[in-house]
Amino acid sequence: MNVLRAINSALHDCLEQNEDVYFLGEDVLDPYGGAFKVAQGLSTAFPERVITTPVSEAGIVGVGTGMALRGLRPVVEIMFGDFLLLAADQLVNHAAKLRWMANDQVRVPLVVRTPMGGRRGYGPTHSQSLEKHLLGAPGLTVVALSSLDDPGGIVKRAVLEDQDPVLLVEHKLLYAQDVLTPGGDHDLAVDRWGTGYPAYRMRVRGAPAPNLTIATYGYMADLARQALLALAYEHEVFAELVVFTQLSPVDLAPLFESLKATKRLITAEEGTLSLGWGAEVAARSLESGIGELHLRRVAAREIPVPAAGALETAMLPQVDDLVSAAIELSRRG
Amino acid sequence: MPTLDHFYRAMLRIRLFEERVLDWFPKGIFYGTTHTYIGQEADAIGVLEHLVPGDIVVSNHRCHGHFLAYGGSMHALAAELMGRQTGVCAGRGGSQHIQWRDFYANGILGGTVPLAAGMALAERGSGHAVMAFIGDGALGEGAVYESLNMCALWSLPMLVVLENNRYAQSTPIERNLAGTVQGRFEAFGIPVVQIDTTDVVQIHDVAGPLLDQVRKGGGPRALIIDTYRFGPHSKGDDTRDPAEIARFREKDPLALAASQLPTDIVSSIDEEAAAEVEAAFGQAQADPPADPGKLMAAVGMGP
Numbered sequence: 001m002n003v004l005r006a007i008n009s010a011l012h013d014c015l016e017q018n019e020d021v022y023f024l025g026e027d028v029l030d031p032y033g034g035a036f037k038v039a040q041g042l043s044t045a046f047p048e049r050v051i052t053t054p055v056s057e058a059g060i061v062g063v064g065t066g067m068a069l070r071g072l073r074p075v076v077e078i079m080f081g082d083f084l085l086l087a088a089d090q091l092v093n094h095a096a097k098l099r100w101m102a103n104d105q106v107r108v109p110l111v112v113r114t115p116m117g118g119r120r121g122y123g124p125t126h127s128q129s130l131e132k133h134l135l136g137a138p139g140l141t142v143v144a145l146s147s148l149d150d151p152g153g154i155v156k157r158a159v160l161e162d163q164d165p166v167l168l169v170e171h172k173l174l175y176a177q178d179v180l181t182p183g184g185d186h187d188l189a190v191d192r193w194g195t196g197y198p199a200y201r202m203r204v205r206g207a208p209a210p211n212l213t214i215a216t217y218g219y220m221a222d223l224a225r226q227a228l229l230a231l232a233y234e235h236e237v238f239a240e241l242v243v244f245t246q247l248s249p250v251d252l253a254p255l256f257e258s259l260k261a262t263k264r265l266i267t268a269e270e271g272t273l274s275l276g277w278g279a280e281v282a283a284r285s286l287e288s289g290i291g292e293l294h295l296r297r298v299a300a301r302e303i304p305v306p307a308a309g310a311l312e313t314a315m316l317p318q319v320d321d322l323v324s325a326a327i328e329l330s331r332r333g
Numbered sequence: 334m335p336t337l338d339h340f341y342r343a344m345l346r347i348r349l350f351e352e353r354v355l356d357w358f359p360k361g362i363f364y365g366t367t368h369t370y371i372g373q374e375a376d377a378i379g380v381l382e383h384l385v386p387g388d389i390v391v392s393n394h395r396c397h398g399h400f401l402a403y404g405g406s407m408h409a410l411a412a413e414l415m416g417r418q419t420g421v422c423a424g425r426g427g428s429q430h431i432q433w434r435d436f437y438a439n440g441i442l443g444g445t446v447p448l449a450a451g452m453a454l455a456e457r458g459s460g461h462a463v464m465a466f467i468g469d470g471a472l473g474e475g476a477v478y479e480s481l482n483m484c485a486l487w488s489l490p491m492l493v494v495l496e497n498n499r500y501a502q503s504t505p506i507e508r509n510l511a512g513t514v515q516g517r518f519e520a521f522g523i524p525v526v527q528i529d530t531t532d533v534v535q536i537h538d539v540a541g542p543l544l545d546q547v548r549k550g551g552g553p554r555a556l557i558i559d560t561y562r563f564g565p566h567s568k569g570d571d572t573r574d575p576a577e578i579a580r581f582r583e584k585d586p587l588a589l590a591a592s593q594l595p596t597d598i599v600s601s602i603d604e605e606a607a608a609e610v611e612a613a614f615g616q617a618q619a620d621p622p623a624d625p626g627k628l629m630a631a632v633g634m635g636p
Contacts, residue, residue, distance in 0.1 A: 059479030066451020
């Protein structure tokens with residue numbers, strides 16, 4: 001099963017299991033089923049609770065917030081993550097704050113899901129990884145799906161169980177990826193950490209103890225898996241990969257466990273470098289008391305995402321960038 | 334039909350509350366800022382007299398009058414402005430962010446209208462109405478139009494009460510608004526009634542049928558009330574022509590109501606309301622300040 005089917009089937013289950021669940025978004029009705037087809041079949045099965053909306057991102061996130069305030073469990077799809085900025089006021093000034101600002105008198109069980117990321121040639125306004133702009137907003141949980149383990153289960157947890165607003169970030173390239181269940185990979189051993197929005201530690205099976213750690217999330221985890229194998233088989237550099245699902249609020253416990261042994265950290269993200277997720281992870285790692293660390297951040301270059309394939313490839317972080325950063329870092333210390 | 338003395342009392346409570354706020358602000362008793370409702374009292378009272386339990390009220394930065402008209406506690410509101418533990422939101426929201434029962438106020442202009450639409454969607458078919466108060470200044474915000482479109486498209490039970498006090502902060506409406514206020518609603522096919530009045534009875538009588546239509550599933554309605562605020566936008570920031578203010582003060586909604594009541598009734602209500610305000614502010618002043626020890630309570634707020 002690929003990630004698209006896992007999310008679609010989880011949404012179907014959510015609508016079936018709880019009549020308070022609604023699904024709203026642009027172009028989400030069948031036969032179109034959403035720009036990325038995540039909503040395929042939902043409106044046929046649940047015509048009353050799947051609502052196609054005008055092109056009004058701020059409006060529909062606000063509508064979702066209002067519905068959540070009345071005890072419903074709305075899921076709002078934003079067609080491209082780039083368009084989330086249109087709804088930033090609704091997310092930050094309304095949905096995220098309401099509970100705390102009202103002294104816990106209300107809850108906002110809202111899920112906003114959106115495809116992020118490039119590598120499809122959609123150009124500067126349909127390819128960005130903008131989640132860093134919404135990380136650290138108090139009251140907003142930001143979760144990034146990956147192809148690991150159980151992406152559908154994470155969707156269900158957000159939609160059916162979480163009482164507070166969740167932004168679900170889905171990299172576009174994940175949709176076609178097969179879900180990798182722990183134990184399902186012959187080359188990599190996977191350990192799950194935590195129960196809510198879990199983290200994962202991965203190592204090459206049978207390899208010597210790792211001496212560096214790569215921390216990442218989303219589709220970059222797929223690239224990092226390739227890098228892990230290339231490093232081990234082609235360069236005899238052994239790394240551990242820590243993949244996060246929950247980006248904000250930040251909980252890095254499994255990373256610190258890994259860093260105690262390796263003392264070398266590479267952060268990898270598809271968004272631009274400055275003031276990004278990797279900077280926060282690096283700072284917290286240094287503050288954690290583990291001691292001296294060697295650090296490298298791998299991220300996109302600080303320009304808009306280009307449209308031309310060759311330019312886009314050069315702008316975004318690739319497997320080779322991870323491999324060369326790891327080789328360079330493994331020689332230090 | 335409520336009697337005029339009831340309306341007068343309700344409006345006066347707001348007036349005296351707000352006057353006390355402006356009077357005490359320079360004394361350093363409050364913290365932050367405020368936006369008073371003086372002059373617009375008839376709007377909230379006339380409309381919210383129709384409130385039934387389960388109705389939802391969405392308000393803006395100028396929310397004290399709406400909150401008191403909704404039935405909120407004067408003491409808890411005073412305490413919120415003073416940053417007391419006993420405040421409506423325990424000091425977390427302050428003057429512009431009041432939430433209690435089905436009352437929601439937020440200081441982001443226009444940003445409240447999508448929430449109101451979402452609540453109306455959740456309430457569709459329930460017989461309850463969402464009453465969203467916005468001002469003429471909020472008409473500059475795009476989110477308002479996204480929401481009006483959805484309200485009309487989905488036939489949501491919402492009454493938008495547009496209080497046109499003719500100024501967005503310091504800027505007169507002529508410098509902010511092209512076309513007409515009613516045109517903003519008519520563009521979406523939302524039936525709109527515009528009244529230029531400070532007569533609480535008239536506002537009450539016009540709002541009633543509109544709310545009936547909303548409750549019966551007739552879709553959204555808009556009520557535009559042309560009004561005026563006698564006080565500054567906030568605390569002391571008033572650059573309007575004093576002669577203009579004086580002209581509008583001649584239409585004071587309280588004076589209008591009082592002029593139609595026996596003087597002994599008026600003075601007894603005056604005394605009663607003054608005593609209530611005195612007690613509310615006195616009690617709030619004696620209450621313990623908001624507790625920094627509870628700063629991180631109600632989480633989802635990160636480590």
